[in-house]
Amino acid sequence: QIFDQGLEKWGLEKVFYELEMPYVFVLTDMELAGVLINREKLEEFYGEAPDKLKALEQRIFACRPGGEEFNIGSQPQLNQVLFKELGIKPLGEKGKSGYYSTKEEYMEVWANKHEICKLILDYRKLDKLIGTYLTGLSKRIDPDGRIRSNFKRFISTGRLSSSRPNLQNIPRPENDLFGLRSLFIAPEGKTLIVADYSQIELRILAHFSRDPKLMEAYMKGEDIHAATAKALFDLPEPVSEVKEKHGELRSIAKNYNFAMVYEAGVKKLAAMTGTTESRAKQLREKYFDRFPGIERYQQWMHYRAERDGYVKTLVGRYRHLSAAQLPGKTKKENALKHGAFRQSSNTPIQGSAADVISIAMRNINRRLKDEGYSRDEAQIVLQVHDELILEVVEEAAQEVAKLVKSEMENAVKLRVPLVADV
Numbered sequence: 001q002i003f004d005q006g007l008e009k010w011g012l013e014k015v016f017y018e019l020e021m022p023y024v025f026v027l028t029d030m031e032l033a034g035v036l037i038n039r040e041k042l043e044e045f046y047g048e049a050p051d052k053l054k055a056l057e058q059r060i061f062a063c064r065p066g067g068e069e070f071n072i073g074s075q076p077q078l079n080q081v082l083f084k085e086l087g088i089k090p091l092g093e094k095g096k097s098g099y100y101s102t103k104e105e106y107m108e109v110w111a112n113k114h115e116i117c118k119l120i121l122d123y124r125k126l127d128k129l130i131g132t133y134l135t136g137l138s139k140r141i142d143p144d145g146r147i148r149s150n151f152k153r154f155i156s157t158g159r160l161s162s163s164r165p166n167l168q169n170i171p172r173p174e175n176d177l178f179g180l181r182s183l184f185i186a187p188e189g190k191t192l193i194v195a196d197y198s199q200i201e202l203r204i205l206a207h208f209s210r211d212p213k214l215m216e217a218y219m220k221g222e223d224i225h226a227a228t229a230k231a232l233f234d235l236p237e238p239v240s241e242v243k244e245k246h247g248e249l250r251s252i253a254k255n256y257n258f259a260m261v262y263e264a265g266v267k268k269l270a271a272m273t274g275t276t277e278s279r280a281k282q283l284r285e286k287y288f289d290r291f292p293g294i295e296r297y298q299q300w301m302h303y304r305a306e307r308d309g310y311v312k313t314l315v316g317r318y319r320h321l322s323a324a325q326l327p328g329k330t331k332k333e334n335a336l337k338h339g340a341f342r343q344s345s346n347t348p349i350q351g352s353a354a355d356v357i358s359i360a361m362r363n364i365n366r367r368l369k370d371e372g373y374s375r376d377e378a379q380i381v382l383q384v385h386d387e388l389i390l391e392v393v394e395e396a397a398q399e400v401a402k403l404v405k406s407e408m409e410n411a412v413k414l415r416v417p418l419v420a421d422v
Helices: 002-010 013-033 037-063 077-085 104-110 114-137 199-210 212-219 224-233 239-245 248-260 268-274 276-288 290-309 331-370 396-407
Strands: 033-035 148-154 161-163 189-195 310-312 318-319 379-383 387-393
Touching: 013 033, 013 148, 013 331, 013 379, 033 387, 037 114, 077 114, 104 276, 104 379, 114 268, 148 248, 161 248, 189 396, 199 212, 199 248, 199 290, 199 331, 199 379, 212 224, 212 290, 224 248, 224 276, 224 379, 239 248, 248 268, 268 276, 276 290, 276 318, 290 310, 290 331, 318 331, 331 387, 331 396, 387 396
Parallel strands: none
Antiparallel strands: 148 161, 189 387, 310 318, 379 387
16 A cells, blocks of 8 residues: 555556566566576686686786786786876876776776777676686576576666676677677577667667757668768768768767767766867767757756756656755765766666666567467577577577567657667
């Protein structure tokens, strides 16, 4: 009775009864099914990983003037090599320990210009994979050769998370430096179907912002980053030729597109694109000039968060942001307020992406049952952010792939088309 009143008061009955409760059964099926692991390949990979780590170490040392070895995990030694010897400009302030941060977010920025930073990122990823991921997988394989993860629904953005072990660490194909995806297999007589939403967050940004240029590019099925590059750099070529002729400018445009989802500041934009802060500021102003709907959307969400203390996703889930209502008189209050403002424009995008894939999963589950497929014949076994993995009997794979694509692309009606690659 207590929760019924709350659901009614906040207008959440539909979300609860029509999405969240049916979704519980999707997650239950996924947790019970698990995913099959190639045990032999895992052991082989585990055996090779230390040599791969050693090879990366040697490449990192070779980037240091003089080529001397150092402790890659030591913050003082890393500060010495990166900022003093190689002259990389630090980001952020010095911490209490007296050293600058070398967190992943910053390393990714420096990696554009400095190979050592890219190699250190790869080293950290592999070290983490060996220490937690590969060891975690090895320990958690059930007698039937499958791994069963725990899925958590309720984190602040609404994204699904996975633990014990975390199966959402699997990198996308383009970032799979270590062949991790090949560990996940289907049993004999079955195949895996992988379905991935194309740029769902940018499509949701187009939907919410109603920006004419952004919407037009998606309605025409154009390469959105090429279209942005054309608008941002006044390129004379048609959008279809931009990627081939102006690849570097398209990369800068791609960074700006995704940075707008997270409201990145001028410093971050400059570091991401390898330009000066004044150039980054100039480009950001031009971006908003070319795509004015995006700036209006951000300002509107800041206003809503300050007025109401919360923002909502596509289906009406709430994220409370009380810090947006702080007066902002002190430095700390101001930082918290602006952090809440960034979350206010990002949450409806990230949270709505979570809504969309949840709806798609619920609908796919229902369709599979309606079409007469048993769980043994076709079912969702994993969700990794914007991507679904299904295990399907080979003879039904083509039909199920069509069904999955259709349900993902028709999960909700946006102002621009949803596209799923299967």
